[in-house]
Amino acid sequence: MERAKLILSQFALAGFLSVSAEGVDEAALREEAQKVFDEKVAPFVKKYCTSCHGSRAKAGINLASALKNPGGESASLHWKKAVANVKVHDMPPEDSSKKPTDEERLQFIKWVGKVKYLSKRDPGQFVIRRLTKTEYANTLRDLYGVDTSIADSLPEEVAGEGFLNSISSLQSELFLGIANKVVEQIMASKGKGLTANQKRLFGEELSKGTDPYKAARGVASSLARDAYRRPPTDAELDVLVDVYELARKNKLNHTEALGLMLKAVLVSPQFLFITPAGEPKSKESIVLLDDYQLASRLSYFLWAAPPDAALAALADEGKLHKPEVLRGQVARLLKDKRSRALFDGFGAQWLRVNDLDRRVFDPKTFPQMTTILRKSMMEEARLFFESILSENQSVARLVDSDYTFVNEPLAKVYGLDQSVLGSKMRRVKLTNPNRGGILGMSATLASTSFPNRTSPVLRGVWVLEQILGERVPPPPPDIPELEEQARSEVEGLTLRQRTELHQSEATCRNCHKVLDPIGFGLENFNAIGQWREKNDEGLAIDSAGKLPNGKSFSTPAELKGLLAQREADLARNLTERLMSYALGRQLEGYDDVVIDQLMVKIAKNHYRVRDIITEVVTSYLFTYRRIKG
């Protein structure tokens, strides 16, 4: 009796999830967080912030609503922005009457760090979403053997919140047109017997005595299983058979009618959107993803492509959600060549090198920036990213490593010896400690420069935000760009001196004293990443500087070394970005608590990059979803 009760209560606990799988007592943390919030955070905010950042939301920071519901979804972004500003002494402004002491600032940052425990345990909903242009093209390629260029006419996806779900009549028109093309390509060999592709999709030709409608239903079932990424319902099959019937009644032969059925599949929302098979009949408000959703989430994350036969089979068997199975699948998917999508879709955007091949460089200053060289630079970044991943190296190696990938044009940019010939990329060992890792790589250095010169500010922001995951407050809207500073003001000054003008103004100083030293630490690399001793003005480059933590460096190599030591920050940033990419949403509230738990596990084995991906995939956020509330 007693034992039964105990087991029951454990179930109840697991159901209410007050103790996480890692044994962290979230209820106790929540209680403590509430206390800290009431006694510390709220008074600080009321004293220093709300007179400007009340409900009128100056600079997009609304602390009145965040005070009311500190653990709410929308509050976490406001807290993060607030912390970023308080941290660099950007807020409260210089001229305000009440200003916190340095000690108060530090305390506030620490306290706000606990606010996340006020958020309810929540993996987020599984919102249906449209396939992106890339995913759509890859899906057509994998399922129907067509070339991905078939989707080229679709508009590029644009940045913005929630737009991946949006669809307009222009897009729908193109989807319909592309569906026609796919079917045309598959049906192309009319009168010549079935092609292998047709056989695979539509089965053998009808033998005498077979009921064509029964055969059509069978084909519908397999087409829809692949295209909808889950078993179709009976009602869904009825509709596809209706389409077949419609075609037959209009004198189309069996194969042609199946072609029409395929067209119907391709314009179905079940194909264009990733949708659930049905709502679970659970009373819980939070449930595991069903294995079909999980298979899609996983394959679109790592491949930007639909689940393959092996993943689909595991989903059919109901085995995929088991952690050890998931781990195995992550390893398998990452070995497949389709995983280059993880660089194209994630890595390139994360490192901001995704538009390098289309960026404009001043042809007079950099005549060598040909299409071939830009492509080689992108390839270097990709091969390097993939090598870190496939060898499961630590995130620190991303920043500081002793090898890279080059071909002849790149070797010239790097001033490497003459032995690297031809356009083929190959791995080379580096002896120059200033190179190696993403900070000494021409793709990233060029992407963070202007067409004709370097930008220490852009590079500084890039390192802080993209690599270390810090939040840099945006500049005020009315500052002139460096180029536009009055000539009399800047005549005879070096870029460094001109940039340092930022630091003479109160509104600029606080952020720029953090950004600029990092950017200037990379000044030995020109706007396309070549090494130089002298700057554009012909003066010797001074790359020495100090990080906010007081540690100083005098060369890019030393800067890289210092940044590589911040493994925990590098890993957390990468984990958060990967998670956000995998879930297709921003992280907020409770997500922070989950990331904290992942970081403990990831730290145990030196923050290895493939481990990070495995932890993301097996995490609570990836595998569960909220269905109510």
Added chain:
Amino acid sequence: MNQVDRRKFLFGTAGGVMALPWLEMYAEDALTKKLKEPSLRFASFYSPMGFVRDHFFPEEGNQNFLEMPTLRPLKKVGEKVTLITGLSRVNVRGVDVHNQCSSCYLSSANPHGELKSPYPMDRTLDHLIADKVSHRTPIRSLELNCNTFKDLKESIYLDNISWYGPEHVATTIKDPRQVYKRLFKTGKSDKDITDLILQDASNFEKNLSSHDKDKLDEYFTSVREIEKQIEKLSKYYATHERPDMKEPDEEPMTRGEYIRMMGKLLVLAFQGDLTHVATFMLAPERWGTPQRFHELNFTKSHHGLTHSQDRQDVKKALTQVDRFYVELFAEVLEQLDSIKEGEGTLLDHSMITLGSGLGDGKDHTMDELPIIVAGSANGRIKTGHILNCPEKTPLANLWLSQAQLMGTGMERFADSTGPLKGLLA
């Protein structure tokens, strides 16, 4: 679905040949025996980051706006143009100004209400008008965009003035060849299939959250829209000649050639009554990358320079860009004016606006927005003069007047306080 319905979908014979509204346009009214009024065309052109004010607005008392450096290109059609001063939008503080400029421009949505999106957005004027007039034409509306940037790092808000609603963008067409196809090619209808599919989808929709349902509804609506358009276009081309225009090729175009080509396509769309509603982005708001103007000696970032336009040399450079856009706008007006239609010209039967959502690129205010309206809307708008409105007159008042002129019957538009006084003849 029963057999009768299916046959109807397949063969499209139900109802016989429909009367085509666009054929009636210049016919006599059966009752009054008077010539019917030509249908009005509506277009809204957007130019980013405002215009340099001193070169756009004449000083008080000076009516000769056609002598202003930026507006000189309008001279040939000057009699048919109105410069409006004093229009403003309320800037919602705390959110990005440039994103707001473009994405809120044509809805001028109430800035004080609950935000359904990062910026106060709503269904935009062009779509409210299309809701009312699109039955007249095969194509509901055209959203054209001359943004050539391939780097899509900037936000969607900067790149679009035309929205079906908050967060629901009306995707623009940027490729002239795509515009050409849209206007002059007739697609194949899949209505028989899509009808079955959409009907089925309503079954599985039952399992979805309301947010998810909305997303699917967007898709269904758009598919129905397309099917309707294909049907209308095929009927249209059964009785209409296609214009004598070659499909644009893939040869690279200069900035001017490109915008001119898009303008020409717009003129053809209006001339053929293919659509009566269009928006036209001359360039997106604040794009980080410098824009290449092959025709101009201008290599800097347009946005970057607007920040320091109090310097004379910067002002001069910027005015080049401003005038370049006004020139291309004027060319569209001249083409419209060269097309005779009934007793006037196509321009007389149009209402074409050029404006920006930013009053001043330096101080980022949304006061004194630069707005030009061309075409008299069938003689209803007084043209060839400056309409000076009192300071801070809501931009929504102009939008309300335009919505009314286009026959929407609206009495309010966003934060309007009434139709724009002095606009009408």
